[in-house]
Each structure stands twice: as C-alpha cells, then as structure tokens.
Amino acid sequence: MSLILEAKGLTVSLGNRWVVDGVDMTVSAGELVGLIGPNGAGKTSLLRALLRFLPLTTGTLTLMGEDVSSLPAHRLAGRIAYLPQSPTVHWPLSVEALVALGRGARPIFARQSEVDREAIERAMRLADIAGLRDRPATELSGGERARVLLARALAADAPLLLADEPVAALDPAHQLSVMNVLKEVATGGKAVVVVMHDLSLAARYCDRLIVLDGGRKVAEGTPADVLTDTLLAKVYGVRVSRGEAGAVTPVSLSR
Amino acid sequence: MIGGRVNLVLVALLVLACLLALAVGSTSLGLGDVLTGLVGNPESDKAALIVREIRLPRLVAGLMVGASLGLAGAALQGLLKNPLADPGVIGVSASASLGAVIALYYGLSAVSAYAVPGFALVGALLSTSLLYVFARRDPSALTLILVGIALSHLAGALTSLAMNLSPNPFSLGNIVMWLLGSLANRSEADILLALPFMLPGWVLLMMAGPSLAHLTLDDDVAESAGVNLRRVRFLVIVGSALAVGASVAIAGTIGFVGLMVPHMIRPFVGHDPARLLLPSALGGALLVTLADALLRVIPTEQELKLGVLTALLGVPFFLALILKTRRQMR
Numbered sequence: 001m002s003l004i005l006e007a008k009g010l011t012v013s014l015g016n017r018w019v020v021d022g023v024d025m026t027v028s029a030g031e032l033v034g035l036i037g038p039n040g041a042g043k044t045s046l047l048r049a050l051l052r053f054l055p056l057t058t059g060t061l062t063l064m065g066e067d068v069s070s071l072p073a074h075r076l077a078g079r080i081a082y083l084p085q086s087p088t089v090h091w092p093l094s095v096e097a098l099v100a101l102g103r104g105a106r107p108i109f110a111r112q113s114e115v116d117r118e119a120i121e122r123a124m125r126l127a128d129i130a131g132l133r134d135r136p137a138t139e140l141s142g143g144e145r146a147r148v149l150l151a152r153a154l155a156a157d158a159p160l161l162l163a164d165e166p167v168a169a170l171d172p173a174h175q176l177s178v179m180n181v182l183k184e185v186a187t188g189g190k191a192v193v194v195v196m197h198d199l200s201l202a203a204r205y206c207d208r209l210i211v212l213d214g215g216r217k218v219a220e221g222t223p224a225d226v227l228t229d230t231l232l233a234k235v236y237g238v239r240v241s242r243g244e245a246g247a248v249t250p251v252s253l254s255r
Numbered sequence: 256m257i258g259g260r261v262n263l264v265l266v267a268l269l270v271l272a273c274l275l276a277l278a279v280g281s282t283s284l285g286l287g288d289v290l291t292g293l294v295g296n297p298e299s300d301k302a303a304l305i306v307r308e309i310r311l312p313r314l315v316a317g318l319m320v321g322a323s324l325g326l327a328g329a330a331l332q333g334l335l336k337n338p339l340a341d342p343g344v345i346g347v348s349a350s351a352s353l354g355a356v357i358a359l360y361y362g363l364s365a366v367s368a369y370a371v372p373g374f375a376l377v378g379a380l381l382s383t384s385l386l387y388v389f390a391r392r393d394p395s396a397l398t399l400i401l402v403g404i405a406l407s408h409l410a411g412a413l414t415s416l417a418m419n420l421s422p423n424p425f426s427l428g429n430i431v432m433w434l435l436g437s438l439a440n441r442s443e444a445d446i447l448l449a450l451p452f453m454l455p456g457w458v459l460l461m462m463a464g465p466s467l468a469h470l471t472l473d474d475d476v477a478e479s480a481g482v483n484l485r486r487v488r489f490l491v492i493v494g495s496a497l498a499v500g501a502s503v504a505i506a507g508t509i510g511f512v513g514l515m516v517p518h519m520i521r522p523f524v525g526h527d528p529a530r531l532l533l534p535s536a537l538g539g540a541l542l543v544t545l546a547d548a549l550l551r552v553i554p555t556e557q558e559l560k561l562g563v564l565t566a567l568l569g570v571p572f573f574l575a576l577i578l579k580t581r582r583q584m585r
Contacts, residue, residue: 048475053478073478073481073483078481082476084476087476089471091521094525105465108461108465136526
C-alpha cells in the first residue's frame with residue numbers, strides 16, 4: 001500500500017488553546033481510517049489542518065511525498081477531496097452542476113473535458129444519484145443531499161478523501177449507504193479519512209481508527225484493538241454493550 | 256448550452272432595442288431614417304445629426320452603464336452568496352455619487368466637463384480602498400456587506416451634508432437633478448472617459464466567473480476545490496468598483512438594475528453564478544436601453560430621469576419576482 005498522507009507532530013492552536021496537540025498519523029491508499037473522539041476532541045480541527053484551512057503551529061505534513069505547505073492550491077485540490085459537514089447550498093443549481101463543481105475551478109470559458117465528464121458520471125453512479133441529475137440541489141431530502149455532496153467530493157477523483165461526519169443526521173439506511181460508498185472508494189484504491197461519532201459504524205467499516213481526546217492522539221489501531229471498555233470509559237465516559245458485526249452501543253454513563 | 260442560447264436571444268433583443276432607442280425621441284424617426292442616419296453625414300443630413308450626434312452617444316452610454324450594473328450585480332450576488340446584493344451594497348454607488356456631488360457643490364463642473372465624472376471615479380476607488388482596509392482581517396461576506404453598508408451610509412450622510420450646506424439654489428438643483436440619474440446629453444467624451452475604467456472592470460468581473468460557481472457552496476468547500484478566495488474577492492470588488500464607479504460617473508445612480516437583472520436571468524442559466532455573468536451584462540444593457548427609450552416617449556413636462564423610471568418600474572416587478580422565486584425555493 002502506498003503512503004498517501006504522513007503527518008508528524010501536528011500542532012494547531014486557536015487563540016491560546018491547543019486544539020491539535022502533537023498528532024502523528026499516516027494514511028495509505030486503500031485504507032478507510034476513522035477519526036473518532038468526543039465533541040471538542042480536535043477531529044474537525046485536524047481535518048481542517050490537513051486541508052490547510054488552519055495553520056500548523058508546529059509539525060510537518062506530507063502528501064504523496066511532497067510537503068503540503070509548498071503545494072499550490074490547485075495541486076492540493078487535485079489531491080484532497082473534502083466532504084464537509086452539512087454545507088449550505090446557496091443557489092438552486094442542478095444536482096449535476098453541483099457534482100461537477102467537484103472537478104475544481106476551470107479556466108474561464110473552458111469546457112468540460114471528457115475526463116471531467118467521466119469522473120462526474122462515475123461519481124453520480126457510485127453515490128446512486130443519477131436519477132436526481134436535473135433536480136435543484138436545494139430541493140433534496142437530507143439523505144439525497146448527503147449523497148449529492150458525497151458525489152461532488154468523489155468527482156474530484158483525488159487520492160485522498162476527507163469526510164467530516166458524513167453520516168451525522170442521516171437515517172440508518174442512508175448511513176449504511178454512505179458508509180458503503182466510502183468503503184467502496186477505499187477498496188478502489190483511494191485513501192479515505194472519515195470523522196464520525198457512531199462507534200458501531202466505525203467498528204464495522206473502518207480498517208483503522210485514530211482516537212483523539214483533548215487534541216491528542218490517545219489510541220490507534222484496528223477497531224477491535226481500540227474500542228476497548230477501558231478506552232471508551234476513559235475517552236467518552238460511557239459503558240457499552242457489544243452486539244453482532246462488532247456493534248458497540250453506549251448504554252450508560254460511566255462517570 | 257442553455258447559457259449560449261440565452262445570450263443569443265438577449266443579443267437579438269438588444270439589437271431591436273438599440274434600433275428602437277435610436278428611433279424614438281422628440282423627433283420620431285422611421286427605421287429607414289435610423290439606418291441611413293447611422294451612415295449619413297451629420298452636417299448635411301438632419302436624421303444623421305440626430306442619430307449620430309445625439310442618440311447614438313446616449314445609447315452607447317446606456318449600454319455601457321446597463322452592462323456594468325448587470326454584470327457587477329450578478330458577480331456581487333455570487334461573491335456575497337446573497338440575492339439582495341447589488342452594486343450599492345459595497346458602498347461604491349453612494350461613494351461615487353458623493354464624489355460627483357462634491358464636484359457639483361464646489362461648482363467644478365463649470366471649470367471642466369471631466370470634474371463630475373472624475374470626482375465620481377475617485378469617490379468609488381477611495382471607498383473600495385476603505386472597504387479593503389476595514390475588511391482586511393475578516394473578509395467574510397458578512398463583513399464585506401456590513402462595512403459596505405456603513406460606507407454607503409457615510410457617503411449618503413456626506414451627500415446630504417453637501418445639499419444641506421449648499422451655497423445656492425442653483426448648485427442644490429444641480430446636485431438633486433444629477434442624483435436622479437440620467438443619460439440625457441451624454442457625449443462621446445463621456446464614453447471615452449468611462450471606457451478605460453469600465454473595460455478593465457468587465458474583464459476582472461468575467462475572470463471571477465469560474466470561481467463564483469464554487470461559491471454556491473461555503474467558502475471552505477470552494478477553497479478545498481482550489482478556489483483562491485482572496486483573488487476572487489479582489490476580482491469582484493475591484494471590478495465592480497471600476498465598472499460601477501464609471502457608470503455613476505457618466506449617468507448618476509441608476510437603481511435596481513444591478514439587483515433585478517441577475518434575478519430575471521438566473522432561471523435561464525440553471526442558477527449557475529458563473530453562467531449568469533454575461534447574460535446579466537446583456538440583460539442590464541437591454542433594460543437600461545429600453546427604459547431610456549420609454550422615458551423619451553412618456554409625455555411629461557420635464558423629461559423623466561432614468562434612475563426614477565428604473566426604480567418605479569423595478570420595484571413592483573422585483574416584488575412579484577421575489578414572491579414567485581421564494582415560493583419555488585420553499
């Protein structure tokens with residue numbers, strides 16, 4: 001598996017608070033990595049730091065062997081696709097036009113290339129939204145919207161996909177369908193990092209989990225290694241019950 | 256594809272509107288007179304004199320002003336992700352007006368014909384610089400709008416102050432008439448003064464197109480797709496300042512065109528902020544040309560001012576449009 005992303009000693013501060021504190025992480029092609037931890041643990045901040053939205057206080061970030069800080073914006077955009085947590089769609093663009101935005105900013109008057117077209121069609125097929133193509137993107141149900149935004153990110157065809165809570169606010173069926181797509185993307189050879197709160201889905205779908213707490217990485221490994229009773233009690237303050245297919249369900253507060 | 260067809264339709268309508276605008280006025284001309292007037296000799300041919308010396312400069316000035324307002328309105332609505340944005344919202348229109356009013360207040364229009372438009376341009380560029388200074392730390396859409404509105408009100412207050420302290424009724428009258436917005440008596444000199452500012456303004460605004468499409472989503476999503484937010488803000492704000500500043504310089508404040516035209520066009524281009532730009536320029540030119548032709552055929556004792564007419568016609572139409580689109584978006 002080729003290494004896509006390598007972060008060493010990442011530290012990010014907001015005001016006088018360390019929101020990411022000395023995090024090391026690697027992500028390889030073909031991997032679905034879950035980023036978990038309680039609210040305020042620094043998951044979204046870490047993701048935003050990987051995207052260069054937040055400046056690093058210290059640490060190095062390498063993407064496919066190149067220092068991220070020296071990559072021009074369009075090259076970075078070509079390598080990292082970003083699926084944000086519930087973004088606003090400001091104009092009623094058609095679903096197809098919205099997905100096409102995933103291909104990045106085209107020069108003025110440039111037309112869509114054949115490669116662009118294929119990537120857009122593939123993304124729409126993968127996210128199962130080809131039937132929504134002409135619908136205004138502002139008139140979709142929550143589940144449809146999530147899949148359309150996922151397709152926009154997939155259309156970038158970037159080696160690394162960063163998804164920030166893509167299944168929050170979705171019903172169980174849509175949660176499974178989005179996670180299935182992410183898994184398929186990883187199996188297809190991309191690297192996928194997904195921030196999530198649902199421990200059962202994390203256990204079932206992720207190849208590896210990175211647990212953050214207070215901005216620090218407190219555990220890393222396969223779901224079975226990481227999601228121990230001790231760690232969950234320490235990080236989330238919950239006791240869990242375990243069911244089929246690795247399901248981990250919080251049942252009571254442990255503190 | 257749809258965008259291309261919209262542009263063709265607008266160009267065809269614009270050609271018809273231009274012929275109409277050349278034909279109507281205190282002396283009505285037939286289509287034949289207009290066409291021969293366009294190529295005739297103004298010294299020997301009366302129709303040529305009317306068409307070439309009086310109506311053509313006014314028409315061209317109207318086309319330029321309308322295109323500038325429509326284009327800037329569309330780009331600003333895209334940048335600020337706000338359907339209520341227009342060239343007034345970043346304070347350019349009011350500041351350009353203030354510049355012109357200062358020139359009129361001091362009677363500089365008697366010294367040079369370039370004083371009023373020149374001061375208007377200076378006003379537009381100064382206020383844009385201030386907008387940049389104040390919004391430097393947090394250049395979000397909301398900050399730009401709030402600072403723009405503050406600058407707009409400041410310019411409005413200073414304009415009122417100039418009128419309040421106006422040395423004589425004559426200069427007050429001049430200021431009031433100028434503020435109403437008009438294309439009457441525009442000459443080739445006005446066009447040549449505005450064009451060097453409008454042209455680069457149009458180019459900057461058009462260059463923002465592809466990035467504006469990405470601003471359908473939030474700023475960070477656009478940035479992750481490779482959009483340089485700093486660049487697109489510069490293109491739209493400076494482009495609007497140049498184009499709209501020059502418009503106000505030669506025609507005063509023509510309200511509602513920049514706000515209304517993008518809304519009229521949007522459904523025909525799939526609501527895409529990038530594909531909206533060119534048709535909005537054409538639509539703005541069409542609207543101003545038609546309004547300026549209409550006010551010349553409405554029999555009033557004093558010729559109606561263009562700014563008055565666009566606002567009078569614009570408001571009811573705009574309200575109807577808003578109610579319709581809000582229903583659709585729900």
